[in-house]
Amino acid sequence: MTDTFGQGSDLVNPEPEPEPGLQPTALPLDFEAFFRQNKDTFFRIAVNRLHDPRDADEALSDAALVMYKKWERILAHENPIALALRILDNKLTDFYRRTARMAGREQSLTDRPDxxxxxxxxxxxxxxxxxxxxxxxxxxxxxxxxxxxxxxxxxxxxxxxxxxxxxxxxxxxxxxxxxxxxxxxxxxxxxxxxx
The missing domain is CATH 1.10.10 (Arc Repressor Mutant, subunit A)
Known part of the structure; x- marks a missing residue:
């Protein structure tokens, strides 16, 4: 327990451990069902933040992968939707920063927009x-x-x-x-x- 390497995120922002025998109510236990149920809301949030449906779809795919990997933590969380939205928000921020860094390396358009x-x-x-x-x-x-x-x-x-x-x-x-x-x-x- 004295090894802090590799556990930095757990120490800074620990996730609650699931209580034995308790499952969140009204939340599907299958990740695919959960994601299908909330995909429209997640996509609306992504489009409003990134303004481009293609970018929103890409960022949402990245967020879905993280949600899938952390599905047990999401199920064990006291507010699973809030944790899923936090993961989505972090991925949208990462996507925005990544595109901002790449913007300096891209060539400008030859035609000016109206x-x-x-x-x-x-x-x-x-x-x-x-x-x-x-x-x-x-x-x-x-x-x-x-x-x-x-x-x-x-x-x-x-x-x-x-x-x-x-x-x-x-x-x-x-x-x-x-x-x-x-x-x-x-x-x-x-x-x-x-x-």
Missing amino acids: SSYLMELRSGDLLDGALEELRRLAPLQAQCWEMHKLHGMTHAEIGTHLGITEGAAKTNTSKGHKKMKCLITELPDTEKGDS
Whole structure:
């Protein structure tokens, strides 16, 4: 038990051990059934974070592989959906970072996109920047806001997924919405240029 090598993640973020004889209720014991049941929700979250269905599908595949490898831990967790969503969130972040690193190595396009496409990207960038800042400042409010506003989940569903009450989900969504409004207006406008 004194060997800490290879156990760093377990010491930093330990997963609860399953209690003998207890199985989570309303959760299929088969990973494939669980994944089929939640795939649409997982995919919606991935598309809203990455904006491209192909990228979302690739990141979701990576997350599914990790979920499959950790299926026993997910089943033993007090809130299995929350753990699965945390795995998905980590894989989406990894995918985003990996593509950002590779962006510098790719060649630029020869044709410039039209202005309507650029305006759509600009508004998406403002939202992404504000959401990233909210994730840094208040992660629970960011999760609740994103699940409600971007994924169309009810406050009861959010509470179930995050292991909080419906009222707490509603409160965090409301606070997150107010902070998002402030953050979007506070972000610097890149179109104005230097003056």
